[in-house]
Amino acid sequence: MIHKIAHIGVAVKNIEEVEKFYSEILKMEIHDREQLKEIKATFIPVGDTAIELLQSTNPEGVISKFIEKKGEGVHHIAYQVDNIEKALEDLKAKGVQLIDEKPRRGAHNSRVAFINPKGTYGVLIELVEPEKNH
Amino acid sequence: MIHKIAHIGVAVKNIEEVEKFYSEILKMEIHDREQLKEIKATFIPVGDTAIELLQSTNPEGVISKFIEKKGEGVHHIAYQVDNIEKALEDLKAKGVQLIDEKPRRGAHNSRVAFINPKGTYGVLIELVEPEKNH
Numbered sequence: 001m002i003h004k005i006a007h008i009g010v011a012v013k014n015i016e017e018v019e020k021f022y023s024e025i026l027k028m029e030i031h032d033r034e035q036l037k038e039i040k041a042t043f044i045p046v047g048d049t050a051i052e053l054l055q056s057t058n059p060e061g062v063i064s065k066f067i068e069k070k071g072e073g074v075h076h077i078a079y080q081v082d083n084i085e086k087a088l089e090d091l092k093a094k095g096v097q098l099i100d101e102k103p104r105r106g107a108h109n110s111r112v113a114f115i116n117p118k119g120t121y122g123v124l125i126e127l128v129e130p131e132k133n134h
Numbered sequence: 135m136i137h138k139i140a141h142i143g144v145a146v147k148n149i150e151e152v153e154k155f156y157s158e159i160l161k162m163e164i165h166d167r168e169q170l171k172e173i174k175a176t177f178i179p180v181g182d183t184a185i186e187l188l189q190s191t192n193p194e195g196v197i198s199k200f201i202e203k204k205g206e207g208v209h210h211i212a213y214q215v216d217n218i219e220k221a222l223e224d225l226k227a228k229g230v231q232l233i234d235e236k237p238r239r240g241a242h243n244s245r246v247a248f249i250n251p252k253g254t255y256g257v258l259i260e261l262v263e264p265e266k267n268h
Contacts, residue, residue: 001161004181008142008211010257018255025228026213027135046213047138048182072256074208077142079160079180094159121152122206123144 001087006080006110006128007043007052011063012072015040015055022051034107039063041107052078052107076114076124084111084129091115103129135221140214140244140262141177141186145197146206149174149189156185168241173197175241186212186241210248210258218245218263225249237263 012018022028022044031043031050038058044051054075056063066075081087084103092098097116106112109131117124146152156162156178165177165184172192178185188209190197200209215221218237226232231250240246243265251258 002180005139005142005183008139008208010255012255021253021255025225025230046136049139070204074142074211074257077185077208091159096159119155121144121146121155123208 001081001090002079003082004080005049006078006126006130007050008074009052009054009076009078009126010073011066011075012053012055013067015042015053018053019044022053036107043107076126078112078126078128081127081129084113084127087127087129088113103127135215135224136213137216138214139183140212140260140264141184142208143186143188143210143212143260144207145200145209146187146189147201149176149187152187153178156187170241177241210260212246212260212262215261215263218247218261221261221263222247237261 019030019042023030028044028046031045034041038056038061040055040057042053044053054063058064063075088098088101088103097119098113099116100113103111103113106128111129113127115125115127153164153176157164162178162180165179168175172190172195174189174191176187178187188197192198197209222232222235222237231253232247233250234247237245237247240262245263247261249259249261
């Protein structure tokens with residue numbers, strides 16, 4: 001079902017400042033930036049995965065609330081799947097509680113869904129089906 | 135300096151229970167288990183990286199204290215480097231505060247060092263130089 005980690009989502013307060021840490025101190029390369037609904041995202045590839053920096057543009061948004069509660073840091077781990085509907089059905093059949101019963105649009109035109117972290121031992125898990133390259 | 139994520143460390147209370155979640159629900163494969171100083175570790179490869187489950191065998195240990203404060207979840211991100219002494223020197227020269235000025239022994243006979251999370255925007259970062267394959 002899972003081939004690799006699509007990205008690791010990291011909640012930050014000031015995305016430009018944190019980009020500098022990754023690019024200037026860790027010498028990692030910024031790949032692209034995307035404005036999602038209420039979220040600024042910056043992708044920094046590393047090996048076959050990526051760090052996804054996330055800054056909320058809404059003080060009431062999920063990323064803001066996460067930082068308020070837990071501070072800046074890792075927000076979620078996104079696993080890449082081939083067929084997100086099938087993966088969600090499979091998890092549901094095994095009794096896993098989902099946040100998103102149906103996939104929704106994620107960064108890079110992917111389709112994504114989150115699993116309820118209550119059943120995943122504290123790690124917020126996202127499933128990502130990348131945009132098909134036709 | 136950094137080629138890939140060596141692993142993502144996840145703090146858990148009951149490692150056998152969490153192993154079941156990864157192997158039975160997510161269908162990921164347990165690669166190996168290792169008893170480190172005060173820590174049980176389980177490696178679960180995914181793509182070119184791995185999830186490293188961590189359970190403290192000491193109620194006063196760092197993983198226990200992390201869980202007390204923040205709950206179960208992602209504890210650190212470990213980046214693979216070729217030469218850990220050089221990486222630490224380089225970071226120090228850039229003013230980055232280190233937890234370990236010198237590498238110490240990690241899992242799989244690697245040498246590891248942690249960066250002070252105060253300078254890394256909430257993510258505890260570990261550097262890992264894998265055991266050389268002579």
